[in-house]
Amino acid sequence: MERKSDKKTGFFATLQQSPSTDEFIKGLWRENAVFVQVLGMCPTLAVTNSATNAIAMGLATTFVLLMSNMLVSSLRNFIPKQVRIATYILIIATFVTVADYVIQAISLDVHKSLGAFIALIVVNCLILGRAEAFASKNTIGKSFLDGLGMGLGFTFALLCLGVVREILGSGTLFGIPFFPANFQEWVIMILPGGGFFTLAAWLLIFNWAKQRKKKVVQLDNKEIAA
Amino acid sequence: MNADSLWYIFINASLINNFVLAYFLGICPFLGVSGKLETASRMGGAVTFVMLISSMSAYGIHALLVAIDAPFLQLISYIVVIASTVQLVEMFIKKISPALFRALGIFLPLITTNCAILGLALFQTSKGYGFVQSFVYALGAGLGFTLALVLMAGLREQLDLADVPNVAKGTAITLLIAGILSLTFMGFAGLGG
Amino acid sequence: MALSLFSNKTFKHGVHPPETKDATSKMPIRRFPFAPVMIIPLAQHIGAPSVPVVKEGQEVTRGQLIAKATGFVSVPMHAPASGIIRKIGNVPHMSGKMVPGFYLEPFPSSGQEVNEGTPVNPETATPDEIIAGIQNAGIVGLGGAAFPTHVKLKVPEGKTIDTLIINGVECEPYLTTDHRVMLEQGPDIMMGIKYLMRATGAEKTIIGIEANKPDAAEYLNSIIPAGMPVSVKLIPVKYPQGAEKMLITALLGREVPSGGLPIDAHAVVVNVATTAEIGRLLPHGRGIQERVITITGPGVKKKGNYLIPIGTPMRFVLETVGVEDNISEVFLGGPMMGPSISNLDIPIVKGTSGVVVFTDNEAKKRKEKIYPCIKCGACVDACPIFLNPSKLGILAKAEEYDTMVGQYHLMDCFECGSCTYVCPSNIPLVQYFRMSKGIVRKRSVKN
Amino acid sequence: MSSLNKTLEIKTSPHIARGVSTDMIMRNVVYALIPVSIFAVYAFGLSALLVLITAVVSCVLTEHLLCVLTHKQSTVGDWSITITGLLFGLTLPPNFPLWMVFFGGVIAVALGKFIFGGLGYNTFNPALVGRAVLQASFPVAITTWHPAFSTDRFSTIASSTLTFPFMEPVYDTVSGATPLSVMKFEHIAAKTSDLFMGLTTGSSGETSALLILLGGAYLVYRKMMNWRIPASIFLSVAILSGILHTINSQYPAPDFMLLSGGLMLGAVFMATDMVASPITPIGVWIYGALIGTMIVVIRVWGGLPEGVMYAILFANAFSPQIDNLIRPRVYGTSSRWSRT
Amino acid sequence: MNQTDLLQGQKPSNSIHMFRAMVGIGLLCALLIVVSYEYTLPVIKHNKAVALEKAVFQVIPGAVKRVTYKLTDQNTFEEMQGEPQKEQVVYAGYDANNQLAGIAVEASGQGFQDVLKLLYGYSPTDQKIIGFYVLESKETPGLGDKIEKDNDFLANFSGLDVLLSDDANALKNPVKSVKHGTKENPWEIDSITGATISSKAVGNIINNSISYWAPLLYKNISTFTGNQVSSLE
Amino acid sequence: MLILTSLAALGGLTLILAAMLILANKKLHVEEDPRIDIVEDMLPHANCGACGFPGCRPFAEALVSGNALPGKCTVSSEDGRVQIAQFLGVDVGAEEKIVARLACAGGTNVARNRARYQGLQTCQAASLVSGGGKGCFWGCLGLGDCEVSCDFDAITMNPFSLPVVNEDKCTACGDCVEACPKDLFSLQAASHRLWVACKNLDAGDEILEECQVACTACARCAMDAPGNLITMKNNLPVVDYSQNHATQVPIQRCPTGAIVWIDEKKGVIKGEQSKKIIRKGERPIASS
């Protein structure tokens, strides 16, 4: 039995109904790597002490994700199951190395502040996870969209953290002062503890919103039943 | 104390700059496997073990790469060697102890693709540690990881029986505890300095 | 004199609630009248219920056998009064269940004299004869557990008993039954000890008495027959000293193994009232038909120690002694372990050692607000078994029964209530444990 | 006889209780803290008073609001939050900006207690969680000390105290140095009698060892505190620093170690927070020894002059493990480890 | 759905396929990496050189040109090209007149949180430290990182006395950090309040490093000054 | 040159590793029937034990080894069972629909308490305190242990604190049977529609004082029932479900409505002569 009220309307809903755009949209929000799947936590926490770092890291990850997704997808029939993980890692590591050099060429400063975490994109569970769960089973086109969506979703999540941590921790946003001169920075925000707390706070907010939504839906159902 | 002394390397890797709590390395297994003490301690052991193995492998590979003057292959060869070694270990465990294998479940392959393992290899290289130093560094990092994991597991087991508000259940509360633990470990700063 | 009896040894942990025994400890034992209808459940002991040997409408005389034992772990029932068996059917029981039993209507003029049976000679009887005699007399533990005494006395193959411990501790607040029995039935106790030592082959007997009853200790010490290896020991006042495990530890310094019985520590523990009853009934071959009970508590008008026929309904007991208007709670036994009863049709049974009546005032004084466990450790410091009641309570709330049993020794808890008594957060720990044990037993039966 | 027809109440045994309740214990801890608080105000003046009031108010208010928000009955009545507030205030520098105090109070309750499920479930000492967050957030403010017994302490308020919310505090007076930082950086020990009487500078509540010990003694006497915890902390600190001091007199002596910094307040009032400490007697000794050892290690070799807070938090994190590993031998069983 | 469908993919594939896949992909990856390395290398080298130069010029006021020297086994210095691998190097800075303006030395040691990496400029002629730059630091932001930003602190290094003893084998007065506001001698470093530990660490690192280098550099001063002409174009 | 060395290095590396992995794969491979995983995936993952195995995985193992039939899993949907059966190529093994039934009708509007229970609000705990204080010693305490125990939300407490089983949701896992300290639940074939909703073992009208819907052992149902369909045992009627029991005759003369007909659609039907219950509120606790 299908209820009319289940049908969603609006822009996003239209997008969702087309299968290929859904591959893209889902990563942004519904299956967001950080907030929903809790993957790729290390870079999420480590490099988000400024918004700039967050974006740089997010884009680098998106690049690697996109490229490896496409390569894995195109080679998917060539790779036997037993060596699947090993080869995926090879592929990912390659693109990370490439990204590493590219970033060095663009800006040493950014490279320095991201530190080892560029190299560590290799082991971001998100990338291997997508290669394994999606790209190895889907066409190149779909894998491209999936990678793009997931990557941008990841970037968005990093930005969420980076903005909060930079504003409170350094009193700036993208390096530009955000507060009057003698603002007291919350140093904790750029320390490791602050990373944990900020992410936890975001999760709390999302959980709370989700629970509220559930309640509202339940209320709706009750009304329908009445 | 000398920054290169073994004792300092050990303390630094395990407490002061704990891999999970200060460097944010290996957060995924930290969040995933810290629910039960039993699994956590075994996972800690497994990670320490893999760290030692990969530290040794990385040391060897690094020497090789320096010899053939191909530093750009560092990342890819580290990760491949580590991944394969871990996969070997995984198969080995599956063979000798299916129970252990089942307990660690999907996390054994995750260890391979774990930031802490690769991070260790990269750091030891960039710090220019020798063989013994690398070994001690890996040991410290592994034990520090285990300590964080075990502490977290104890706290989470206790919280399983507590009235944690619904919104905070799951990852959120784990992260909050990790944050507090991370603040706590700041007390070790400067030890041996 | 008293000092020489005093021993400083005791068990570890435990609590010391206010003794509140003064109201009745000086009151001599007095006889009780017969109730118009007596209610006699067939299961007044642990083990198989006895089966009736009389019919509805049959006339019985006091002390006559009315139900016989079924097997070894069972005891017979004797008529507590001369009268007519009105009905054999379901009777209320303090467990809250309806159980098979008799309704006996005493003759209005029923006398107090009792049928005699085959006497057991204390000097010549073999252990088996004594054990059979005790079973025939329908004697069960009068200390509260109501376990058939003869079963305890039967030493299994390969085990030995070296010490007979007579439990005159009476550690529960309010109760003075054993105290009065010791003061008034000294010769019976000595006679009982004689029987018990013969039956068990124990080399010596220790009468354990808490330091708040020096008069009883002095008196018993003074009447020990020459040549009998009996000693009296006064031990510090502490609850639950009367529990047999604790008493064995206090007196002998031994521990009863977990899951084991006192006999595994080469001891047997018998309550003084049980001992007195044995000493009184066996020489005449009689059956037990009455027992000494302390009726007390703020809600009772004529507090005292009474000799009450078994089967007397609680309603009649309370009518006879008179109660205040604002009674709120009646429990059988002491306030630490005694079960509440839900209605007054429940009768006095062999295991009833006291009736305590509380009024609304006590209920009001009790703090009912339950806080979460603050891990203060008071319960850990109180538990004589060295359990962790705090953790057990938290686990029980989360229904982690397997962990409770497997890692926290739930089954070793003997429900003494010390933990609940001290808990500042008012957590009903013992209730949790009883409930959990019930569930665990049910599950293990099922598997 | 009508009273015999009354509906009886039935409840499980025991039918009597010791009569000490949780709120009563908590209230008595507050009593024990009052002399310490009064001395803090006496030594540091109006600023300290404001800090204490703000601390208590922020904690109580947060707890109440959180209960209201989550549709629970307010738990302010059990007094535990008052202790948290008071202790939190007592661990702060007397001239600490009030907005930071308020911020820390909210954190202490929300993050240290409420999120874990409230009273009885907080795995870390809430007051110290609050302080640790402040120390990491505002390290300068929390290590800037106001000298004790300044002459104008009852007439003026330190300029930093009234800093506008979210702004950086400005310090006017010459800041004092705590005996510990003087020790750490200049290797000069303060006079033992001064430390004992509280004539030094430091956090509001930590200076008078005498009053803290009196408060603790009162609680031990009322059996509302586990004396083993301070005992084992004192013992381990004394032994360890004694050994170090004999080896090398550069290291501080035991009496200085015991009486300086937050050790007294921490050992007597904060490590003893029963919720976050182990429950078994042996476990408690180990817990205390862990705290004591860590305090000495941090003070002697660490980068920071003081380590009581970190030591207690670290031991808090350990206490579930201690309880797991240390279990008293159950009566009638032969081994500590026997599991049926 | 039937059994064979589902069980597909569970079948073990043969070894040749696995070899083919792994080695093939390995080669492909190597190719990719090498190509991108080759393409980016010049840019990165240039970036690094610029960054190093910037740092060197910052610690040696007035310098416009940098020459890298490595320490030889005979405790002498010789000019080197390319990137240092294992060698111990110093960077000599020359001013617009091609005069030796100072020598930049890297030093590292334990800070508050982790290893501190510094670059400082040493003038062998004046026997002074003339500049200071933090290459790498994990010190607490807001506290420890003041060693990079605090002007009062940085002012210490625009003329920190590192006079050699008379036999030129050791420092006359060891470099030392003292509490803020108590600096009395030109070889003392005035610490930062609230970051005493980091300040002390800087002092220690510099002291250890300069005690090692100053005698060497001083003795070989001619190598550096003598070079002036040769490296001129 | 650079390209050559690196190709050789990485190629060699991967070659060696591939060799190692392949060798290990052969040597260390653990044989496990891959179908177990697939079947486990098809099960509902409720791990309820209704199938008689400790959880879904052991059941999957049993299914694959042929030691059980898919129908044993009462939780999965018909489609799911068929899917598994097809996959394994076996019979579904139809099971008769079984549900939990409650042998008590003594809600708070008809049955009363003798004493006021205080303490943990669970039936298990209350039953240990003098039986829980309910007037009828056998009856439901109404604290809802069964409701809590049911993982499938099949039990709800009605306004009179009496559990009501939703037969559609009930999977016959038996948790409630285990949970009830008064043993009031039993698993019955859903086709058992003639039902004695009382466990009181006393005979006579006295019990009506405590509960108005109690069975008084008047035996009218046994008399009216065809043949020996119903016999009186221990003062209670017992229906012999092995006989054809599709008759509403026996319930008609029950004076209290203790024996009922549970209709598939209309729910509980009481006999014509049973006393009507009008009270909508709670029956006051006994006192006079």
Ligand SMILES: Cc1cc2nc3c(=O)[nH]c(=O)nc-3n(C[C@H](O)[C@H](O)[C@H](O)COP(=O)(O)O)c2cc1C
């Ligand atoms: C907590 C607890 C307290 C007890 N207190 C007493 C007591 O005070 N006096 C007593 O005779 N028995 C007491 N008992 C019962 C004894 O353990 C033991 O069963 C009894 O002394 C054996 O004698 P009996 O079988 O003759 O009654 C207590 C039991 C428990 C579990």
Ligand SMILES: Cc1cc2nc3c(=O)[nH]c(=O)nc-3n(C[C@H](O)[C@H](O)[C@H](O)COP(=O)(O)O)c2cc1C
């Ligand atoms: C430093 C120190 C202080 C003590 N203070 C107390 C105290 O204040 N109160 C107390 O009851 N016992 C105190 N004791 C312990 C007692 O001497 C005795 O061992 C204890 O009360 C027995 O406890 P238990 O009955 O719980 O085993 C202290 C022991 C030490 C070593």
Ligand SMILES: Cc1cc2nc3c(=O)[nH]c(=O)nc-3n(C[C@H](O)[C@H](O)[C@H](O)COP(=O)(O)O)c2cc1C
């Ligand atoms: C969270 C935190 C971070 C700190 N980070 C540093 C640091 O990076 N560098 C440092 O020298 N001291 C650091 N400290 C140490 C304190 O500020 C220390 O008290 C100070 O260095 C010594 O005090 P003084 O300089 O006022 O004498 C830190 C302290 C805390 C609490």
Ligand SMILES: Cc1cc2nc3c(=O)[nH]c(=O)nc-3n(C[C@H](O)[C@H](O)[C@H](O)CO)c2cc1C
């Ligand atoms: C002796 C004692 C010490 C306490 N110390 C603290 C403390 O340091 N911090 C705190 O927040 N609460 C403390 N409490 C109060 C209480 O345990 C605390 O509010 C709970 O941790 C909140 O759940 C203490 C209580 C007692 C009895």
Ligand code: SF4
């Ligand atoms: S009731 Fe059980 S747990 Fe509580 S004190 Fe007694 S034996 Fe220990």
Ligand code: SF4
């Ligand atoms: S006495 Fe009560 S509050 Fe204290 S630890 Fe035990 S259960 Fe918890």
Ligand code: SF4
């Ligand atoms: S568990 Fe039993 S007693 Fe409790 S509510 Fe359910 S049916 Fe009634």
Ligand code: SF4
């Ligand atoms: S608990 Fe009872 S009602 Fe619920 S599904 Fe299981 S058998 Fe059915």
Ligand code: FES
């Ligand atoms: S991102 Fe680091 S372990 Fe997952």
